Amino acid sequence: MDSLSITSPHGVTVIGFPSSAKKVPAWRSDDAMMFLGAGSVIVCLGAVFWLIAILVENAETEFWPAPVYHWVDVERGQEFTGQIVAKSEASVLINRGWLDGESNVIARVSRSEGLVREAPPELVRVDHILFGKVYGVWASTPSGTNSLVLADDTLLQLDEAEIIRWYRPNALDRSESWGIFIENVLSFLFRPPLNSSTMGGVYPAIVGTVVMVMLMTLFVMPLGVLGAVYLHEYAAENRLTRFVRVGVYNLAGIPSIVYGVFGLGLFVYGLGGEIDKIWYSEALPAPTFGEPGLLWAALTLALLTLPVVIVATEEGLARIPVSLREASYALGATRAETLIKLVLPLTLPAMMTGLILAIARAAGEVAPLMLVGVVEFAPELPVSAEFPYLHLDQKFMHLGYHIYDLGFQSVGMEATQSRVYATALLLFLIVLVLNAFAIWVRARFARRYRQSL
Amino acid sequence: MWRKSGLFICLLCVLSYAACGGALALEAVNVNGKVSSVGSDTLSGIMTRWSELYRERYPEVIVQIQASGSSTAPPALIEGAASLGPMSRRMSRSEKRRFRSVYGYDPAEIIIGFDAIAVFVNFENTLEALNLEQLDSLFSGTHRCGGSGPLETWRDLGVDGPLGAQRVSLFGRNSASGTYTFFRESALCGGDYRKRVNEQPGSSSVVQSVGVSPRGIGYSGIGYVTESVKVLGLMSDNGTPVFPSAQSALDGTYPLARPLYIYVNQSADQGLMGHEKQFLDLALSSAGQQVISDYGFIALPEALRLKVRARLGIDS
Amino acid sequence: MSALKRDDRTVRRLRIDALLRVSVVSGGVLVLVAIASIFLFLIWETLPIFRQSLSVAEPFQVESPKDGSPPIQITLNPPKLISLEGAISAYLKEQDLSQRTTDTTLGSDSSEVSLALSTRDNGLVAMSHRDGRLALYDRVDWGKPRPFSGTLVGEFRLDFDPEVSELYSGSLGRIHVVVRDDTRLYWYETAALASMPVTFELNRSVEIDTTADYVHILADGRWMLVLNRSGRYRLISADSTAPDESGELGNADNIRKTIALRSGYGLVVLAGSGQVHHVGLTYKAGRPGLVETNAWTTAYNPRELLLGQNRHLFLIGAANEIEVYNSGTFSRSLPPAGERIADHWLVSPNGELVGVNNNEAFALESTITTVSLMTLFGSQVHEGYSQADWLWQSTGVEPASAPKYSITPLLLGSLKAALYALIIAVPLAVSAALFTAHFMSEGLRVRVKPVLESLAALPTVVLGLIAGLWFAPWLEEHFLEFVISLFLLPLSLVLASMLWRLSPAGRGESRLTGSELLLAVVFMLASLALAQAVAPAVSSWLMPEGLVSYLADGWGLEYEQRNAFIVAFILGIALVPTVYTIAEDALFAVPIQLREGALALGATEWQAARSVILPAAAPGILSAIMMGMARGVGETMIVLMATGNTPLMDANVFTGMRTLSATLAMEMPEVSPDTQHFHILMFIALQLFVFTFAINTVAEWIRSRLLRRMESL
Secondary structure, three states, X not given: OOOEEEEOOXXXXXXXXXXXXXXXXXXXXXXXXXXXXXXXXXXXXXXXXXXXXXXXXXXXXXXXXXXOEEEEEOOOOEEXXXXXXXXXXXXXXEEOOOXXXXXXXXXXXXXXXXXXXXXXXXXXEEEEOOOEEEEEEEOOEOOEOOXXXXXXXXXXXXOHHXXXXXXXXXXXXXXXXXXXXXXXXXXXXXXXXXXXXXXXXXXXXXXXXXXXXXXXXXXXXXXHHHHHHHHHHHOOOOHHHHHHHHHHHHHOOOOHHHHHHHHHHHHHHHHHHHHHHHHOHXXXXXXXXXXXXXXXXXXXXXXXXXXHXXXXXXXXXXXXXXXXXXXXXXXXXXXXXXXXXXXXXXXXHHHHHHHHHHHHHHHHOOOOHHHHOEOOEOOOOOEOOOOOOEOOOOOEOOHHHHHXXXXXXXXXXHHHHHHHHHHHXXXXXXXXXXXXXXXXXXXXXXHHHHHHO | OOOOOHHHHHHHHHHHHHHXXXXXXXXXXXXXXXXXXXXXXXXXXXXXXXXXXXXXXXXOOEEEEEEOOHHHXXXXXXXXXXXXXXXXXXXXXXXXXXXXXXHOOOEEEEEEEEEEEEEEEEOOOOOOEEOHHHHHHHHEOOOOOOOOOOOOEHHHHOOOOOOOOOEOEEEEEOOOOHHHHHHHHHOOOOOOEOOOOEEEOOHHHHHHHHHHOOOEEEEEEHHHOOOOEEEOEEEOOOOOEEOOXXXXXXXXXXXXXXXXXXXXXXXXXXXXXXXXHHHHHHHOOHHHHHHHHHOOOEOOOHHHHHHHHHHHOOOO | OHHXXXXXXXXXXXXXXXHHHHHHHHHHHHHHHHXXXXXXXXXXXXXXXXXXXXXXXXXXXXXXXXXOOOEEEEEEOXXXXXXXXXXXXXXXXXXXXXXXXXXXXXXXXXHHEEEEEOOOOOOOEEEEEOOOEEEEEOOOOOOOOOOOOOXXXXXXXXXXXXXXXXXXXXXXXXXXXXXXXXXXXEEEEEOOOOOOOOOEEEEEEEEOOOOOOEEEEEHHHOEEEEEOOOOEEEEEEOOOOOOOEEEEOOOOOOEEEEEEOOOOOEEEEEEOOOEEEEEEEEEEOOEEEEEEEEEEEOOOOEEEEEEOOOOEXXXXXXXXXXXXXXXXXXXXXXXXXXXXXXXXXXXXXXXXXXXXXXXXXXXXXXXXXXXXXXXXXOOXXXXXXXXXXXXXXXXXXXXXXXXXXXXXXXXXXXXXXXXXXXXXXXXXXXXXXHHHHHHXXXXXXXXXXXXXXXXXXXXHHHHHHXXXXXXXXXXXXXXXXXXXXXXXXXXXXXXXXXXXXXXXXXXXXXXXXXXXXXXXHHHXXXXXXXXXXXXXXXXXXXXXOOHHHHHHHHHOXXXXXXXXXXXXXXXXXXXXXXXXXXXXXXXXXXXXXXXXXXXXXXXXXXHHHXXXXXHHHHHHHHHHHHHHHHHHHHOOXXXXXXXXXXXXXXXXXXXXXXXXXXXXXXXXXXXXXXXXXXXXXXXXXXXXXXXXXXXXXXXXXXXXXXXXXXXXX
C-alpha cells in the first residue's frame, strides 16, 4: 500500500494511506486495537473490583453471623462444634472456640463419606471477655442461664459481667441476622481489640491513623502552600527555580521507605535526642522524644506528602490567568493583598485536592511508619482527656500496620484471618472514598471556577 | 550431646541470677505510668495478652507493644525506648557489652517460659521425622552440623509419590528474629542459611506459607503451629523420633528447645521496681503462666516459677 | 490628617507585603532545605563505612622486666605490663615507676613453670609444671592487682612434662587443652557447664610425626587441626569413630606462623617470605577440608601476626609496617607505618594493639572498616564456602559467622521485581492511555481518567496482603487457568470488536461511547469462564505430574510459591496508574491537527495512532515507563509480603527475590544506630534515593521537553 507523508517543520511526520477506506471488512486491526485498549481500561478497573471482591469474600465471616455447625465423623468417631474459618476441597477448618482451657481451638474436619453436618438451633455462641468465642448449649440448671455445656460435655460457668453478648446463630431470622451484622460492624469500628485481636474492633488503629493524618496535615499544608506560592509567585523563573521544581516533583517518586529511614535517623535519633537533652533531661536515659512516636510519624509523612500538596497547589496557581492578577495590581493592591484576597481563595479547590490526595496517600502508607512510631498494640489513644490531651511522644496503632501485623505476625492465624481482610477492606474503602472525594472536589470546583471566569 | 544442653544454660543463668539478686525494695506503684515493650515476635501474642490483663489491674497505665524480633529488644532497652525487652533467645555477649557500656550494669534477665522450635511440613505431607543432619543439609549453606550436602527434592528425604520429585520449599524467619538466630545456632551450628530459604517477616507467616504449600518445610515456635501444618519429630541418638512437647523440651531430649526471656532495664543487684516488677509479677503468676500454655508454649515448672519469683522478690 | 492616616495604612500594607514575602520565601527555602537535608543526611550517614584511620596514642612509660623476659600481657586501663619474672609480675606506670605488684598465686618460682595463653580468649591461661602438673586458669582479669587470684578452674597431673599446643574455650564453657610429648598429642576437654573444680577428660590421643608444628581446635571443638610447615594437614574428629581427614594447603609452603581466628572455622597462615593465606574449614559432602578463601603477598615480611578484636588481625613487619586484615570481609588497609619502632607488640585484653619498648609503651588507635565498595558489590569466597559468591546475611552469629553484606543480589532483586512488573504494567497502561486519550469520547474520558489515576493511592499493604496470603497459594493451584485467561482475554476482545463492527450499532462509528464497553466486558467474562472450564482438562493433559514437576522437568525451572510472577502482577497493578497518568498526558498533548491530518489523508484511526500519535508521544511514554520503573524499585510492602525475601541472583520468573526496600523495612528496626549494619542500610537508602531521583529527573526532563515541543506545534 502506498502511503503519503507530510513532514512538519518540527519534524513530526504525518502519514496517510489513501487507498484504505474502500469497504468495511469484518476484521479491522483498528477495531481490535480499540477494543484491546478498552480491555486494558476494563482490566485496570476490574482489578479494583476483583481486589474488593477478594476482601469482601474473606472478611464476610467477621461480620455476618455464620451458622454454628455440629459435625459427626462416623468413620473416625469424632465430633466437632464450631464455625467455619476456611474451606478447601478436602476439608474445612473450623474454629471451635474456647475448649479445654484454650481459646480459638482450630480443627480440621475432613470431608468424607461418613461426615454428617447439622445446625441445631439451640447451639449458642457466647462472646466472652477472657475466653473469646465459646460454643455450646445453655445448661438447664436452676441457677439461671450462666453455665454452658461445651462440645466436650464439660460445664463452663460464665460470669454474667464478663459476657459481652450471646446469641443462637442457627436460630436467627433475617432481621436478627442483620441486627448482629450491624452490631458486628459497629463493634469492629468502635471497640478496642480483645483477646489478642481475635475479637473486639480496630478502634485504636482508626483513631491512631486519623490523629496521625490530622497532625500531618497541620505540618504539610502551610509548608506545601508556602512552597508552591514561593515557586510560582516569588521565585524568579530561572534555571535554579526549574531545578528546584523538578526536585520537589521528584520527591514524590522517592520510595517511602527512604523517608522512613530519614525520619528515624534525623527526626527520632537526631532531633528527638536533642529535644530530650534540652527539655527532658531529667528523664534520660529513658527518651521522651528520642524514640519513635506520633510526632515523628506525622512529620515524616508530612515530608512524604509535601510534593503532592505543592504540585496540586502550583497547578491551581498556574490556572489563574495573569490578567486577574494584573487587574488587582492595577487597582493598587499590593502583592500580598492580591495573593491573600484574590489568588489564594481561587486556588483553594486545588489546595483541597492536594490535601485530600495527601491524606489518602498518608492513610495507606505503612513502610515508613514501621520505622517511626507505629506499634502493633497500644490500646491507649494518642488523644485523651488528660493533659496535654494530644500525646505527641506516644506510639500508636495504625490501620495499615495492623493489617501487616495481623496478616504476618499474629499467633492465631486462622482465628484472625477474617479480621485481617476486614481491616484491609476498611482501609481500602477509606482510601477509595477519600480519592473519590478529591475527584469530586476537583471536578466541582473546576466547573464553578470556569463559570465564574 | 552438646546441643542438648541449652536448657542447662537457662537453669544456670537463673541460678547465677539468684547469686547476685540482692534485697528488693518495696515501693508503691504509680498507677499512672507507661509499660513499653519492644522485642520478640514469638512472644508478641503473650505480651499482648499479658498487657490486656495488666490493664485490668492498672487501667490508667499506658501499654505499648512492638514485636518485630528479638534483635530489636537490646537496642530499644539501650536507647530507653522500652522498659521490657521480651526475647526468644539469650542476649548475646556483644549486646550485653553494649548495654553495660551505657548503663554500667547488666540488664536483669528473667526467664518466663520455654519454647520448642518446631520443624513442620504441610499437613498433607507423609514425612514423619527428620534427623539433625538432614535439617542441616536442608537449611544450611555451610553444613557445619554434619549435613552431607544440599538436599533438593523430597525424595532425598525419603518421601515417595508425586511429591518425591518436587523440590523442597524452605521457609524461615527474618534476621531480626530470635527464632532465626536460635535455629541458626542450634540446628546449623552457627553456619549460614542457604540463599533459598524464604525469609518471612513473622512466625505465623511461616506457618501460613507452609500450610498452603504442599512442598514447604519451615520452622517456628511451637506456639504458632496450626492445623494446616504437621510437626515433624527430630531423630534422637537412638533412632527414635522426639516430638516437641513440654515434657521433651524440659527434660532436654528435644534438641531445639529454648528458654524465653524478658529483659528489664534495671540492675539485677538493686532488684526490680515499679511497673516492670508488677508486670513480671503478673507474668510469673499462675494466671500469667496459663497464658503461656494457652498460646502453645511451655510454662515454667512450678518449682522453677516459685524460685524465679523468689529471686525477683516479688512475693516479699 | 487623612493623608497621615493613609500613609499609616500604606506603611502597614507594605509591611504586610514584606512580611508575607519573607514568610513565603522562608517557606520555600524550608522546602528546599528539607529536600537537600534528606540527600545530605543519607550521604553523611553512609560515609562512616568507608572511613578508616590508624593513629598512635600518647605513649606512656613502662619498665621492662629486669631479667629480660618477654612481656606476656599489657593493659591500658590501668596501664601495666605483665611478665613472668620470678613470679607473675606487673609494672604499674603512674608516678611511681618502681611500683610493682606481684601475684604469687601461681607459685614463686617461674623457672619451674611455663605459661600458655589462649590466642583466642585472653582470659584463659594454662600453666604447666616440669613435674607434669597442668593447671588451668579462666577469666583471668589482667587489670587487677592479682590477676590470677581465684581463677583456677582445674588441675591435673600427667606423667610427662607437658607442652601445651593449643588452648581453646568453646561454647557452653567447654575448655579444650591439647598437650604433647615427643610422640603423641593428647586432646583434653572439660564437660559442658561443669561445676568447679572441673575434670578433664581425654578426648583423643593421637600419634604424631615430628612435623606436627601447628595444632588448632576448630569448629567449636569438633575437629583438631594438625598442620606441618610444608602445608600438609590432618583433621582429627572429636568423635573417635569418625575417620580423620587429611590434605594439603596447595599454595602455602614454609609456614612460619598460624593463627586460628575466633570464628573457629578459619585460620591465617603466614608462609614463605611474606605470603599470607586465609583458609577456612569448609564442608563438602559432609567432609571437612581447608579451603583458601583469600591470599596475598605482603611487600614487607611480616614478623608478627596478632589477633585483635572484631575479627581484626594485625600483621606487623620488621620495620613496623602495620597492616590490618579483617577476617570477616577481607578488606585490608595499610596505614602509614608508625614512626616508633617497638621491640614487642601485644594486643591488650580490649583488643588494642600496643607496642612496647624498653621503657615506654604506646597504643595504636584504629578505626577499621570491614567493607569496601569491592566487598559490597563484588563476589568473594567467604570462610566456610568453597566458591566465590554474593551473599547477603546481614547478621552474624558471634563468633562463628561473620555478617555478609553483598548488595548486588538486593540490587538485582529490586530490578527483577520492577522489570517483571513493568512487563505487565506497561502494555496495560499504555494501551489504556492510548484508548482514553484518542478513542474514548470526551465525556467518558473525564470520568475514567481520574478514577484510573486515583488507583495510585491504593494502600500497597492491602495489595501485598492479597498477593502473599491469597494470590500466591491460589496461583499455584490455578496457574494454567490464569495463563489461559491471559491468552483468551485479548482474543475475546478481538472477537468482540468483530461482532461490534458487524452489528448495526458499530457501523460507521470510529469511537467508543461507553455502551460498547459492556460488550467487551461480557466477552472478557466469558473468556475467563472458558479458561476456568478448560484449565483442568489442559492441566491433566499437559502436566499430569503437576505444575512444579512440569516446570522442573520440561523447562528446568524451579517454582517457589512466592515468586516474581506474583510480584509482576500485583506490583504491576500498583504501577499502572503511575505509567498511565504520564503516558496519557503525553498522548493527549499530541495536537489534534496531527491526528486529523492523518485521518484526512485516509489513515484509519489505528494507523493514525500507530504512525502519528505514538511516535510523537514516544518520549512521554518513555518517561512514563521510567517513572514506573522508579516506583517499582522503591515499592516496599508488596515485595516484602509477596516475595520470599531470598537474596538470589537469577532471572527465573518463578523464584523470589530480595529487594533493597524490603531489606530496609525488615532490618532497619532491628539495628542500633552507629553500627556498621546501620550505615550499610543507610547506604542502601542512599542508593534507592539516588536511583529514583536520577530516573525521575531524566524522565521529567524528557517529558517537559516533549510537552514544550507539543505546545509549539
